[in-house]
Amino acid sequence: MTTLQESVSVMIRKFRRGWRGLCNSERTTVCGADFMLLALQLSVAEINKQRSGEFTASLSDVLATWKFLLHEKLDLPYEDVKVLEHYGKIKKTYDDFLENSNMLDLIDVYQKCSLLASECENEEMSPVSIFFCCSTNLT
Numbered sequence: 067m068t069t070l071q072e073s074v075s076v077m078i079r080k081f082r083r084g085w086r087g088l089c090n091s092e093r094t095t096v097c098g099a100d101f102m103l104l105a106l107q108l109s110v111a112e113i114n115k116q117r118s119g120e121f122t123a124s125l126s127d128v129l130a131t132w133k134f135l136l137h138e139k140l141d142l143p144y145e146d147v148k149v150l151e152h153y154g155k156i157k158k159t160y161d162d163f164l165e166n167s168n169m170l171d172l173i174d175v176y177q178k179c180s181l182l183a184s185e186c187e188n189e190e191m192s193p194v195s196i197f198f199c200c201s202t203n204l205t
Contacts, residue, residue: 070195070199071199073191073195074172074191074196074199077175077176077179077191078096078175080179081096081175081178081179084179089170089178091168093168094168094169094170095167095168095169095170096169096170096171096172096175097164097169097170097171097172098172099172099199099200099201101169101171102171102172102173102200103128103132105160105163105164105169105171106128106131106132106135106156106160107123107128108123108163109156109157109159109160109163110123110127110128110131110150110156111123112159113152113155113156113159116155117152127150130147130148130149130150131150131153131156133147133148134147134148134149134150134153135157135160136173136197136200136201137197138157139173139177140173140176140193140194140196140197141193142193142194142197172196172199172200173196173200176191176193176196179191
């Protein structure tokens with residue numbers, strides 16, 4: 067039985083072997099949960115700057131957006147998840163930031179790797195396991 071961290075590492079290694087057919091860039095950086103959260107915080111702050119003139123992001127807004135982003139990107143149910151008023155703009159800023167930096171987050175890697183089902187097949191990985199990995203491994 068492999069651990070979740072080992073399963074994610076295997077998924078990333080298999081993704082790196084088949085990345086040419088999945089990415090537009092020659093160089094792509096895979097972001098862990100910690101950098102995903104940082105990029106989201108910067109995105110929330112950018113939208114707040116556009117709205118109020120201050121480049122700030124409250125922890126509660128970032129965490130609420132984080133929780134909703136994970137549920138949405140992984141197609142998990144999100145009935146009880148709070149949605150910020152400007153979530154669409156925040157998500158677009160987050161996606162643009164990753165794209166302009168030639169980065170993919172773990173969820174994007176999981177989704178692209180699932181396109182290579184025979185190449186990246188890993189019984190340990192599921193949307194719920196990726197959610198758990200992103201929710202608990204922020205160190």
